[in-house]
Amino acid sequence: MIKADNISYKYKDHTLALKDVSIDLNNGSKIALIGGNGAGKSTLFLNLMGILKPTQGCIYFNDKPLEYNKKYMYNYRQKVSMVFQDPDKQIFHSNVYDDVAFALRNIGIEEEKVKARVDEALMKTGAYAFKDKAVHYLSYGQKKRVAIAGIIALDSEIVLFDEPTAELDPAMTKGIIDIINKLSDEGKKVIISSHDMDLIYSICDYGYILSDREVIANGPIEDLFSMDDILMKANLSQPWLMKVHKKMGVPLFRNEESLFDYWSELHGNSSNRS
Numbered sequence: 001m002i003k004a005d006n007i008s009y010k011y012k013d014h015t016l017a018l019k020d021v022s023i024d025l026n027n028g029s030k031i032a033l034i035g036g037n038g039a040g041k042s043t044l045f046l047n048l049m050g051i052l053k054p055t056q057g058c059i060y061f062n063d064k065p066l067e068y069n070k071k072y073m074y075n076y077r078q079k080v081s082m083v084f085q086d087p088d089k090q091i092f093h094s095n096v097y098d099d100v101a102f103a104l105r106n107i108g109i110e111e112e113k114v115k116a117r118v119d120e121a122l123m124k125t126g127a128y129a130f131k132d133k134a135v136h137y138l139s140y141g142q143k144k145r146v147a148i149a150g151i152i153a154l155d156s157e158i159v160l161f162d163e164p165t166a167e168l169d170p171a172m173t174k175g176i177i178d179i180i181n182k183l184s185d186e187g188k189k190v191i192i193s194s195h196d197m198d199l200i201y202s203i204c205d206y207g208y209i210l211s212d213r214e215v216i217a218n219g220p221i222e223d224l225f226s227m228d229d230i231l232m233k234a235n236l237s238q239p240w241l242m243k244v245h246k247k248m249g250v251p252l253f254r255n256e257e258s259l260f261d262y263w264s265e266l267h268g269n270s271s272n273r274s
């Protein structure tokens, strides 16, 4: 499992983007990385992927320091993968099928197995219908599905999602949430960065709050979102279910269905009548 031990990262122009950041992905199964603009989330993801190397501190995978050579990274990226915020940064082939198959062919998997894994990944992400289409004709949301299909086909143990639902409509957002939950149910570790606190609250069980390049709090997700002063410092808002709990005194629920069930029970199901 991945651990970052007191890492700092300075870009070439001397911008210090991470300062003494420690995180441990053993702490939860769906882990949130939250913080306002410029807090350092993407930089941390790139360090966890080994795309950037900390300028100080160390990242460990299964208790051993990451190695930054080609052979190590080739193996590491089969175990740890990342869905970038912008699907165009992840899609290299002009055809959907070939793009999803790319990483599998690259590691030498025989074509028959490639086909089975690509088809399954395209089905899971709802992208099968456009598998023979040219990527440049796809909408943003469709490209996002293709990018996620590529990661699912790889079947890695740990998947990092950078802003997975940014710019997606509600139906597509729900589709991506379902995919993330399914990956987690299959035993994958997922790490999610997002500005959408309702999304984070509904999916994640543990989280880290980054502010001005440092981790200022971490803990179980309900505890994190109870810390008003920390959220304010990090330019974050409370999820609406937490606000309802704090301001209206109703119990704290993790999703709106549970709140609505509670409400209709309380009011003898009258609020369910349309």
Ligand SMILES: Nc1ncnc2c1ncn2[C@@H]1O[C@H](COP(=O)(O)OP(=O)(O)OP(=O)(O)O)[C@@H](O)[C@H]1O
Residues within 6 Å of the ligand: 011, 012, 013, 015, 016, 017, 035, 036, 037, 038, 039, 040, 041, 042, 043, 044
């Ligand atoms: N390639 C780069 N060169 C120099 N500075 C950079 C580079 N990329 C990011 N930074 C700086 O590093 C800091 C952290 O940026 P980062 O993109 O990691 O934050 P973020 O939390 O992902 O922000 P956002 O939510 O806005 O995407 C910012 O000050 C940013 O300007």
